[in-house]
Amino acid sequence: MIFRIILLAVTWVVLMALAGGEFLISGIHMALPDRPLVLLPAGLMVLIVVLVFMRLPRAPLIARGFALVAIFWLILLLGLGSMDALTRNFWWVQGYGGR
Amino acid sequence: MADSPPPTGSVLTVPPEFQYGSIFRQGEAAITGMWLFLAQECLFFGGLFLSWIYCRYWNIAGFDAGSADAQVWIGSINTGILVTSSFVYAMALACIQGGRVRFMTILLGVVAALGIAFLCLKGYEWHLDFADHTWVLDPDFKVKGALEGGAKLFWSFYWISTVLHAAHMTVGIGLVAYVIMCARQGRFSATYHTPVEVVGIYWSFVDVVWLILWPLIYLIGRAS
Numbered sequence: 165m166i167f168r169i170i171l172l173a174v175t176w177v178v179l180m181a182l183a184g185g186e187f188l189i190s191g192i193h194m195a196l197p198d199r200p201l202v203l204l205p206a207g208l209m210v211l212i213v214v215l216v217f218m219r220l221p222r223a224p225l226i227a228r229g230f231a232l233v234a235i236f237w238l239i240l241l242l243g244l245g246s247m248d249a250l251t252r253n254f255w256w257v258q259g260y261g262g263r
Numbered sequence: 264m265a266d267s268p269p270p271t272g273s274v275l276t277v278p279p280e281f282q283y284g285s286i287f288r289q290g291e292a293a294i295t296g297m298w299l300f301l302a303q304e305c306l307f308f309g310g311l312f313l314s315w316i317y318c319r320y321w322n323i324a325g326f327d328a329g330s331a332d333a334q335v336w337i338g339s340i341n342t343g344i345l346v347t348s349s350f351v352y353a354m355a356l357a358c359i360q361g362g363r364v365r366f367m368t369i370l371l372g373v374v375a376a377l378g379i380a381f382l383c384l385k386g387y388e389w390h391l392d393f394a395d396h397t398w399v400l401d402p403d404f405k406v407k408g409a410l411e412g413g414a415k416l417f418w419s420f421y422w423i424s425t426v427l428h429a430a431h432m433t434v435g436i437g438l439v440a441y442v443i444m445c446a447r448q449g450r451f452s453a454t455y456h457t458p459v460e461v462v463g464i465y466w467s468f469v470d471v472v473w474l475i476l477w478p479l480i481y482l483i484g485r486a487s
Contacts, residue, residue, distance in 0.1 A: 165361045169354065176350035183342055190482035196323065199486050206478045209346075210471050217353045217467045219460075224291045227298035234302035238309045245313040249320040 175216045182209050277455040290457040297461045301468050308472055311424055315479050318416045323487075325413010328406050330484025332397055333421065337388040338481040341381050342473065348377035349470040352439075352463045359446075362453035368446045371439055371459075374466070378436040385429055398422070424476055431469045438462045 186205035194201065214220050220231055283289040319326045355370035392398070396405040399415045399422070406414035442462050445451060451459060 165357060168357050172350060172353050172357065175353075176347065179346045179350075180343065183339075183346060186478065186482065187339055190478070190485040192486060194486040199483050202478050202482050202486055203475075206474050209474050213346075213349060213467055213471050213474065217349045217470075218464050223298060224295050227295040230295070230298040230302045234305040237302070238305055241306065241309045242313055242316065246316045246320070249317055 172216070175212060179209055179212060182212075277450075286455060286457075290455075290460070293457050293461050294464065297464050301464070304468065308427075308475075311420075311427070312475065312479070315420055315424075318413075318420065322413030322416055325406070325410040325415075326417045327484045327487040328410040329397070329414035329417030329421075330480065330487075332392075332395055332405060333481050333484070334388045334391055335481040335485065337384050337391075338477055341384050342477045344377050344381045344384070345470045345473050348374050348381075349467045351377065352466050356456075356459055356463050359451055359456045359459050360453060364446055364449075364451060367451070367459070368443055371443045371446070375436055375439045375443070378432055378439065382429060382432055382436075385425065389425075392421075421480055424480070428469070428472055428476060431472070435462075435466050435469050438465060 182205045186202060186209075189205065190202050214231070220228060223231075277286055279286045279289045283292065351370050352374050355367045355374065358364075358367040358370060396403045397418050398404075399418050404411065404415065439462060442451075442459055445458060
């Protein structure tokens with residue numbers, strides 16, 4: 165039990181450090197394409213919470229399957245949902261636009 | 264559950280419901296059910312995140328103008344509160360698995376108090392936001408001109424997502440209070456504590472949602 169409490173305490177320290185790092189990174193001026201970098205520490209924090217605090221590796225096999233399916237659904241939802249916005253090209257057509 | 268150490272405190276024998284062969288199987292089913300529930304919650308919040316991606320993509324300047332007025336210090340303190348509450352809950356689970364019911368009850372009280380502190384800060388933040396004219400239906404909406412439309416989209420996302428998250432927090436606090444009540448009635452032991460584990464998974468999930476909302480609302484706009 166002592167080992168587990170130490171693991172939890174270290175996890176909490178790491179999470180708080182990541183949160184602090186994320187906050188500091190967000191204070192740096194970034195070019196538009198680089199701004200999603202702010203989400204990287206958040207993604208890492210989510211992973212740590214799911215693995216350590218939610219104890220996913222110790223969950224029943226089918227529960228782990230549900231977690232994987234949830235990630236798959238999210239990839240489909242966010243990937244397909246944002247595909248149009250992220251891949252659309254605009255072409256200037258001369259003489260179009262009311263003039 | 265499966266990795267529970269031998270009981271060191273009171274040993275409580277709980278018969279399983281009729282459809283389960285053992286209390287262990289019943290616990291597995293409960294935990295699996297919670298993960299299935301959370302899988303659909305991912306889709307629920309996923310739609311919200313997709314709306315953020317889509318609306319922000321077409322209104323980046325307006326989103327940044329709206330985000331500049333968000334109370335980043337309250338959002339950041341709340342992040343620390345939620346991460347700490349998940350940590351304390353995990354400690355409480357470790358306690359009950361070691362048979363320490365009283366320690367678990369105290370720690371769960373701390374978790375509930377942290378959750379209430381989160382909601383109080385969130386309420387104060389909403390009060391500041393209202394006073395700052397960021398309510399999207401306010402005729403004196405703070406951002407004017409070309410960026411007004413994008414800023415209103417940002418604040419629509421803000422209000423919907425924070426209210427939904429606060430609703431989940433409220434449910435979580437109620438569940439933690441229920442677990443505390445059951446613990447005080449002597450219904451949990453080192454051998455049986457499935458509700459403690461199931462509610463803990465839900466509580467950490469609410470934490471996970473906030474860990475994503477925090478950068479979307481407060482931080483990405485700061486980097487502009």
